[in-house]
Amino acid sequence: MIKNHPYLVNLRACWQDERSMYMLMDFVNGGELFTVIKNWKIPEVQGQLWVAELILAIEHLHSKKVAHRDVKPENVLLDRLGHLVLTDFGFAKVADPLLWTKCGTYEYMAPEVVQKTGHGCAVDWWALGVLTYELFSCDVPFHADTKESAYNKIVKGEYSIPSSFPAEVQDLIRNLLKEESRRLGCMEDGVAGIKKHPWFSTIDFNEVLHRRVPSLCRPKVSSAEDTSRFKTYSESDFDDPPALSVEQQALFEFDVCEGRTKWDDSSERFLPGYGCCSTGGRKQDLVEFAEVNHR
Ligand SMILES: Nc1ncnc2c1ncn2[C@@H]1O[C@H](COP(=O)(O)OP(=O)(O)OP(=O)(O)O)[C@@H](O)[C@H]1O
Ligand SMILES: [Mg+2]
Numbered sequence: 104m105i106k107n108h109p110y111l112v113n114l115r116a117c118w119q120d121e122r123s124m125y126m127l128m129d130f131v132n133g134g135e136l137f138t139v140i141k142n143w144k145i146p147e148v149q150g151q152l153w154v155a156e157l158i159l160a161i162e163h164l165h166s167k168k169v170a171h172r173d174v175k176p177e178n179v180l181l182d183r184l185g186h187l188v189l190t191d192f193g194f195a196k197v198a199d200p201l202l203w204t205k206c207g208t209y210e211y212m213a214p215e216v217v218q219k220t221g222h223g224c225a226v227d228w229w230a231l232g233v234l235t236y237e238l239f240s241c242d243v244p245f246h247a248d249t250k251e252s253a254y255n256k257i258v259k260g261e262y263s264i265p266s267s268f269p270a271e272v273q274d275l276i277r278n279l280l281k282e283e284s285r286r287l288g289c290m291e292d293g294v295a296g297i298k299k300h301p302w303f304s305t306i307d308f309n310e311v312l313h314r315r316v317p318s319l320c321r322p323k324v325s326s327a328e329d330t331s332r333f334k335t336y337s338e339s340d341f342d343d344p345p346a347l348s349v350e351q352q353a354l355f356e357f358d359v360c361e362g363r364t365k366w367d368d369s370s371e372r373f374l375p376g377y378g379c380c381s382t383g384g385r386k387q388d389l390v391e392f393a394e395v396n397h398r
Contacts, residue, residue: 121346132327155308
């Protein structure tokens with residue numbers, strides 16, 4: 104479990120029942136980066152800070168050999184202070200040895216994913232190149248009417264960068280959207296190669312890591328509980344998945360007994376102080392667990 108990184112969503116607890124697996128995360132309430140991109144012409148210095156924050160998030164995942172595999176603006180949230188938080192670990196996986204499943208969101212897929220030649224953490228640096236492009240243009244570089252023609256363009260590296268992009272941003276994107284062996288972030292100096300790109304010459308990554316560089320963009324939220332930047336869905340919008348047998352459920356059990364909690368139907372709240380330990384035990388084995396607080 105990856106915890107307490109400033110730019111990765113914090114996972115508090117995981118548990119399951121016969122129909123679903125649940126992951127309890129901190130609520131990040133500033134909305135999606137996607138919405139910001141669609142509604143705001145992002146100033147260069149803001150783009151620089153946000154890309155730097157994502158570099159640190161991805162660097163941390165990669166230091167654990169985890170590839171996120173779905174870096175895109177819908178999976179990047181803003182916190183109350185306008186800093187980014189990477190979420191959605193639905194496709195994240197330890198990438199050692201190489202991974203082979205074609206997964207992710209097609210506009211952001213690296214050529215090695217599209218071609219199924221085996222992929223690793225490098226796919227996240229490609230996706231960062233796509234996202235950086237989008238920050239300044241509201242569009243993706245491999246835009247196409249069909250998935251197949253997008254794949255074609257990705258494999259051929261067929262895209263153009265608007266001349267309105269600052270020259271250093273153009274250079275960064277070009278170096279991220281390269282085949283893996285020549286991609287920035289994937290060569291001998293690894294992530295340091297990205298951090299020392301001229302576009303980041305004014306960025307102190309250590310200051311960014313400690314959240315000491317303020318964001319210019321502050322989402323309009325009144326408190327940590329303000330949900331106004333998200334749509335409301337009714338519970339009936341979701342179909343009940345089929346129930347699993349005990350044997351099937353066991354396939355999803357975690358090796359950690361940390362971070363479990365219990366849902367109380369009557370109060371419709373998570374009960375603080377309890378968790379479910381699945382290390383060699385069953386869900387019924389409740390163990391004491393720290394209170395589930397907001398960060
Ligand atoms: N910790 C969080 N706090 C607030 N909102 C979140 C959080 N995690 C995810 N979200 C929101 O929920 C959306 C869907 O979650 P997520 O990306 O994890 O799942 P998904 O598999 O992509 O689901 P979907 O298919 O519905 O997009 C995200 O795009 C984001 O808007
Ligand atoms: Mg998602």
